[in-house]
Amino acid sequence: MSYRMSASDLRMGPGHFLTGLRNDDSLLRQVFFSILRHHHPNLAAKVDVIYALSQAWCTSQSDSDFELLVKYVSDLKPEERILVASSFSHMLNLHNLTEEVNSSQIGRAVRLGEMDSPTRDTNHSLLKLTTVNGLSPQQVYDSLCSQTVELVLTAHPTQALRASLLKKYAIVRRELDTLHSKRMSEYEKIETLESIRAAVQAAWRTDEIRRSKPTPQDEMRGGLAYFSTVIFDVVPVFHRRVDTALEKLGLPRLPLDRMLFKFGSWMGGDRDGNPNVTADTTRDVVVLARLEAVNAYFKQVEGLMFDLSMWRCSPELKELAQRIAAAESRDAVRVAEERKRRNYADFWAPIPATEPFRVVLSHMRDRLYNTRQVLHQCLIHPALSVRAALREAGAYEDAEDMARPLQLMYDSLVATGDESVAHARLLDLLRQIRTFGLSMMALDIRQESARHTEVMDAVTRYLGLGAYAGWDEGRRLAFLLEQLQGKRPLMPPGMDMSPEEREVVATFRMLSELPADSLGAYIISMAKTASDVLAVVLLQRETGVRPALRVVPLFETLDDLHNAPATISTLLANDWYRNHINGVQECMIGYSDSGKDAGRLAAAWALYETQEKLVAVAREYGVRLVLFHGRGGTVGRGGGPTHMAIRSQPAGTINGHLRVTVQGEIIEQQFGEKEVCFRTLDLYTSAVLEAALDPPPAPRAEWRALMGQLAADSCDTYRSVVYGTPDFYEYFMQSTAASELGRLNIGSRPSSRKQGGIETLRAIPWIFAWTQQRLHLPVWLGIGEALEAAFSKGHQPVLQDMYANWPFFTSTLDLVEMVLAKADARLSAFYERTLVEPRLAHLGERLRSLLANTQSNILIVVRKSALLEGNTPSQMSTPNLDEKIRLRSPYVAPLNVLQALSLRGLRRFREQGGDGVEYNPSDPEIIDLLSRDPKASRWRAAGAAAGGEGGAQQPQQPQHPYQAAMDDCLMITIKGIAAGMQNTG
Structure with a gap:
């Protein structure tokens, strides 16, 4: 088998990478089967048969082939089902690694000039803007220097893989890439393949099911791992590459005080409907993040002490070094002993002033060590004010405090002619400090508006002013503005509050520390x-949060999006508020809940129009608007290829500043490996630069009118089905794993805000459940009927024109087309006949009819005879997408069959109370898994049936072996299908 591609192959385009992709898929499958045969020879034969049957069905599409697959899988014993499900789950994850390596190969070929880029990168954007668009290099430079992308990592529960497995798969990905990218001897090739085998075997022998729910602190540690292993090191490398591209255009480097990226987090700060996030939780994650930053800087500073050994320096640096050296020399013995005790790498004794750089760096190292010690004490003693403790110890509290001496060293090296030294590791460290600060990623706090209303209501009732919750908006605004402009304290100590209200106030008080x-x-x-915003401003003032956090309203439902411009206009019309925000207003728009509320097409258009109107309102009042995009990973939650998503935004809505969430499994996909991380930063930088300097043209009036009608028609159909159809919720719960998803232990947050129907269900499990069942309903429902209505009015040519020339409409339909290609009505029908009461079957027939109608009408607009037939420009961000979906299909189909069978077995077991079920597993590995301490891992069946993660947790009790086996099989299939359906876009 060939592991390298020739340069001539690379020049022929991305289609010629397919051979390598197929070879890699075959290689990893062979490695996995050899391991499976070693441990379970009989089972390996059955897995081989199931894979062959699945391949046959995926190729033939015949009912008879599908029934053969179902019959063979149905005959498996419960313990065999667990291992078969695990086998296909692992093979899918291994296949995904081949796609990632394939993407890296394409990226490498682009950088080497061996093929054209399927999407724009920063270097190509610089050249395009100056040579094609006719902008001067200085214009492009000024725009680039003023832009910022802030990526906010969230812990939304869509990353189904355990960190233990992610680490092992990362080894496989790295070694597989090495086979392609490095010239190797036969011995090296054998050793690399053995390393792959070892990692695959370790993954197989690892329990892939989380046996306990992660805490928010665990989620934060998981997020921080990406910084310590990838992001922290890649950011300065990427800035260096941009410097090189600028120099080729005759432009200076990026200014040291301008960073292209900032990073934020919701992990441990997102308390919206999550009772596990408390004030103490928020304090913990802040301290953990600061410890991560301090540890990273400590290593960098200690490394610089070996690099910067020179004695020539500027007078300013010399004066600082002499002052520090003099202070240390007065107590040289104690200083040396203390540094020895701390086990520094070197430079224990006070350093002479003749080595000024090392003197200053040594002092910085001591302060970083002290800062780390203070933070450790803050973790141990939760009553300590973190801010006060750092200040009292003279530790680093502010990033600029750390950056100043480094900037002094940089300026000194430049002044003395040592520019090359200045532009090496010292420059990288300066950029890391300016990018990550001392927090690594700044924590956002999120809380539901109703919780603030409850606190304000408690205050006004206590003061005898009436019930704030019952006041109209005008009275609320008048009261809040009066309090904000006054000096009288509003919240007397000892005021009676409910536990929920006390927790809200405790959070604000914690923020002040x-x-x-x-x-x-x-x-x-x-x-x-507007009162929702002013209430938070007032609560911050009352609890001493200084400086106050910027307050960002999140508009989520369709009605909230439509009302958002009026809300912001009310705020900005007030002189006091405009002065308070210093000319910048941030607004967040939610993609997940708006899609769940109105359907994807109506939500997409509402988001588009809302952005335009918000920008216009801000412009009217002379305020700069920053839009925060709450995107998820899947198309149903606003996900999609980065460059395409940004370039399809309305003109004038990004303006050099983009803030966007990076959720769940997308964190791994965008930052799991250094080359991938570099590419992610490149795509964001390029897209934001072009959005500012080469925005898309405004849509024509005819397009707007038709788009508005499409949105209205699709919303009507969507809501009539989801919210207006009797028994629809019951059909949804019966035909999907929605009630069982809560037992996945993939996030700290409940799946529902409260008990109820679809209205109370969170958007993520709503979309996740339909994805598992292969209908993908939230993405496409309503679109087919809207298009059909437009066709009947003679608008087909206009729709085709819109698709060809309007980036927003192009990307919207392309993403829907991609999801439709992954939908499978036959598998959805199998879930139905396996799980759903016959009286509800007519609903499934209707949904599958709507799916077929949507597929047909989409193909008319995009002018294709089959889905993904010939990649469009926007689909070129994932070359050979149709082939990648085909390669995955034989792995996914058996998991769908196993999932439906497991759901049926579990539900029957619960209904019958376990009567008549005899099961005694014989496989030692399965016996060991099923005998895990139930107190650490299991929900009692009654508790899960009552609502899964959103229901009341019952006392932990041992499970029947059959129930435990089916439960494990179900959890594995959920994870495996998630891997198979991950956003190939």
Whole structure:
């Protein structure tokens, strides 16, 4: 088997990477089967048969081939089902690694000039803007220097893989890439293949099911791992590459005080409907993040001490070094002993002033060590004010305090002619400090608007002013503005509050004790009115949050999006408020809940129009608007290829500043490996630069009118089905794993805000459940009927024109087309006949009819005879997408069959109370898994049936072996299908 591609192959385009992709898929499958045969020879034969049957069905599409697959899988014993499910789950994850390596190969070929880039990168954008668009290099430079992308990592529960497995798969990905990218001897090739085998075997022998729910602190540690292993090191490398591209255009480097990226987090700060996030939780994650930053800087500073050994320096640096050296020399013995005790790498004794750089760096190293010690004490003693403790110890509290001496060293090296030294590791460290600060990623706080209303209501009732919750919006605004402009304290100590209200206030008080640079924005979910914003501003003032966090309303539902411009206009019309925000207003728009509320097409258009109107309102009042995009990973939650998503935004809505969430499994996909991380930063930088300097043309009036009608028609159909069809919720719960998803232990947050129907279900499990069942309903429902209505009015040519020439409409339909290609009505029908009561079957027939109608009408607009037939320009960000979906299909189909069978077995077991079920597993590996301590891992069946993660947790009791086996099989299939359906876009 060939592991390298020739340069001539690379020049022929991305289609010629397919051979390598197929070879890699075959290689990893062979490695896995050899391991499976070693441990389970009989089972390996059955897995081989199932894979062959699945391949046959995926190729033939015949009912008879599908029934053969179902019959063979149905005959498996419960313990065999667990291992078969695990086998296909692992093979899918291994296949995904081949796609990632394939993408890296394409990226490498682009950088080497061996093929054209399927999407723009920063270097190509610089050249295009100056040579094609006719902008001067200085114009492009000024725009680039003023832009910032802030990526906010969230812990939304869509990353189904355990960190233990992710680490092992990372080894496989790295070694597989090495086979392609490095010239190797036969011995090296054998050793690399053995390393792959070892990692695959370790993954197979690892329990892939989380046996306990992660805490928010665990989620934060998981997020921080990407910084310590990838992001922290790649950011300065990427800035260096941009410097090189600028120099080729005759432009200076990026200014040292201008960073292209900032990073934020919701992990441990997102308390919207999550009772596990408390004030103490927020304090913990802030301290953990600061410890990660301090540890990273400590290593960098200690490394620089070996690099910067020179004695020539500027007078300013010399004066600082002499002052530090003199202070240390007065107590040289104690200083040396203390540094020895700390086990520094070197330079224990006070350093003479003749080595000024090392003197200053040594002092910085001591302060970083002290800062780390203070933070450890803050973790141990939760009553300590973090801000006060750092200040009292003279530790680093502010990033600029650390950057100043480094900037002094940089300026000194440049002044003495040592520019090359200045532009090496010292420049990288300066950029890391300016990018990550001392917080690594600033924590946003998110809380639902109703919780703030409850606190304000408690205050006004206590003061005898009436019930704030019952006041109209005008009275609320008048009261809040009066309090904000007055000096009288509003919240008397000892005021009676409910536990929930006390927790809200405790969070604000905790924020006042945390370092300001560890905190980002205060996000108000379900924001509807101007008073929602002013209430948070007032609560911050009353609890001593200084400086105050910027308050960001999050508009989520369709009605909230439509009302958002009026809400922001009410705020900005007030002189006091405009002065308070210093000319910048941030608004967050939610993609997940708006899609769940109105359907993907109506939500997409509402988001588009809302952005335009918000920008116009801000412009009217002379305020700069920053839009925060709450995108998820899947198309149903606003996900999609980065460059395409940004370039399809309305003109004038990004303007050099983009803030966007990076959720769940997308963190791994965009930052799991250094080359991938570099590419991610490149795509964001390029897209934001072009959005500012080469925005898309405004859509024609005819397009707008038709788009508005499409949105209205699709919303009507969507809501009539989802919210207006009797028994629809029951059909959804029966035909999907929605009620069982909560037992996945993939996030700390409940799947529902409260008990109820679809209205109370969170958007993520709503979309996740339909994805598992292969219908993908939230993405496409309503679109087919809207298009059909437009066709009947003679608008087909206009729709085709819109698709060809309007980036927003192009990307919207392309993403829907991609999801439709992954949908499978036959598998959805199998879930139905396996799980759903016959009286509800007519609903499934209707949904599958709507799916077929949508597929047909989409193909008419995009002018294709089959889905993904010939990649469009926007689909070229994932070359050979149709082939990648085909390669995955034989792995996914058996998991769908196993999932439906497991759901049926579990539900029957619960209904019958376990009567008549005899099961005694014989496989030692399965016996060991099923005998895990149930108190650490299991929900009692009654508790899960009552609502899964959103239901009340029952006392832990041992499970029947059959129930435990089916439960494990179900959890594995959920993870495996998630891997198979991950956003190939």
